[in-house]
Amino acid sequence: MQYTLIRGAATCALAAALALGATSVSAFGPGGPTGPAGAATESDASKGEELFGRNCQQCHNSRGKGGKGPQLVKGAWGPGGANSDDYMYKIISEGRANTQMGGFGPALKPEEIRQIIAFLREEAKRVQAADRKAATQDEGQWY
Numbered sequence: 001m002q003y004t005l006i007r008g009a010a011t012c013a014l015a016a017a018l019a020l021g022a023t024s025v026s027a028f029g030p031g032g033p034t035g036p037a038g039a040a041t042e043s044d045a046s047k048g049e050e051l052f053g054r055n056c057q058q059c060h061n062s063r064g065k066g067g068k069g070p071q072l073v074k075g076a077w078g079p080g081g082a083n084s085d086d087y088m089y090k091i092i093s094e095g096r097a098n099t100q101m102g103g104f105g106p107a108l109k110p111e112e113i114r115q116i117i118a119f120l121r122e123e124a125k126r127v128q129a130a131d132r133k134a135a136t137q138d139e140g141q142w143y
């Protein structure tokens, strides 16, 4: 269980390092120097977090935990859940007819939609780890 906490701290440090080194990282373009096109990276997730904050948060709440719109980080959206990245991409791009969920295809670039998905996938893993911790540990110990 402590492993999870340490890993979380390491991820934060990495995200900070990436933010500082953003110019050199982006010089390689999305996916990094050798990464396959479209593969999610840590910097995709942090860009996605910013995009999510600007475009989605007002309905899906901060970090996708749900508000006016449904949560996007648990259950079928969680790690190993039924919903695929492609399915998510389609909804974000096209929206859902006759709901408040509009299509973002015209407003966001394909890579930006993928960055948002990368962020939601990372967040779903954090939520899963936190839920597991809460279920197996005395509450309050780490807060």
Ligand code: HEC
Binding pocket: 052, 055, 056, 057, 058, 059, 060, 068, 069, 070, 071, 072, 088, 091, 092, 096, 099, 100, 101, 102, 104, 116
């Ligand atoms: C104006 C409010 C609003 C905004 C802004 C919005 N959504 Fe939604 N979203 C909704 C609502 C409401 C639904 C539920 C639609 C339905 O009834 O099927 C939804 C559904 C979804 C779903 C499907 C959820 C499910 O359980 O089936 C995804 C994925 C999603 N939104 C992602 C996003 C992303 C990513 C963004 C930002 C790019 C975004 N939404 C912006 C309101 C919004």
